[in-house]
Amino acid sequence: MTLTVQFETLLSMIAMGIFFGAFLDTYQRFLKRQTRPRIISFFTDIVFWCVFGLLIFYCLYRVNFGEIRLYLFLALLCGYSAYQALFKRLYARLLEQVILTVVNLFLFLKKCFYFLIILPIKLIIKAVLIVTGLIGKTLLLLAKTALSLLLLVGKIVFSPVFLVWRFFPDRIQKKAAILNEKLAGFFLLVKNTVINKANRWKK
Incomplete structure (x- = not known):
């Protein structure tokens, strides 16, 4: 590999380490191990590591055609450490805000669907039944x-x-x-x- 390719690979692995930290926190946020059976956590962990492994290999393939070096693992570790030190709290707040926004949007759309579609249909049916009864x-x-x-x-x-x-x-x-x-x-x-x-x- 040329020096430029090595430098790009190093930066890519650092970025993947940061992405791994965010990906892991997101996974743990939605998994909720305290309420999940162990067998489900076991299989979801396997899927998580397989997916992330494929992402790393795809990133390496795009940068240096899949060549693996020892310093790449150190770069991943450095990226993960940088995430833990610099971005973890910020990302956790951002993730909670995104989840809250999505939940509120879902509830708003649910209410709109009820008041704009379900409720008028109920009122029409009730009115028809009342008129028919009279x-x-x-x-x-x-x-x-x-x-x-x-x-x-x-x-x-x-x-x-x-x-x-x-x-x-x-x-x-x-x-x-x-x-x-x-x-x-x-x-x-x-x-x-x-x-x-x-x-x-x-x-």
Whole structure:
């Protein structure tokens, strides 16, 4: 390697050491080992080291085509030490601020989604149900009132017929009585059905 390539490689490894410190702090911040099972921490640690190893190799490949020297590990250590001494506290504050900003943004978008989409749909559905219920109750009340008026008019209209009916023979009156019971049962069934439906709508 030329002197320029060696110098670039050295700076790259120092930068990767600083990046490793930030990457490790970010990983530990989101991992939360106290609440994670050990088996999960074990596998995530393996993934972490594999990913960072690939990043280092890619950086070396871009700078010096993957040639490894002993001083490169020292450069990584120097970069990590520089991060711990100079940038750790600043990066921790910045990371917490970014996390807080992302969480607040998510909550804001969640509220916007609820108030702009979910809540109007709920109100529309509720309004449709209320209007439908009022229409149903009104129709059932009208049907109940019409049926009561029909029965009242029927009694008034057929009251003279009942007076004349007493003079008919007993055989005809018995047949008419049977027919009258059937018709009365039918009208009572219709009336009870309308009343039950009206009571359900009221509830």
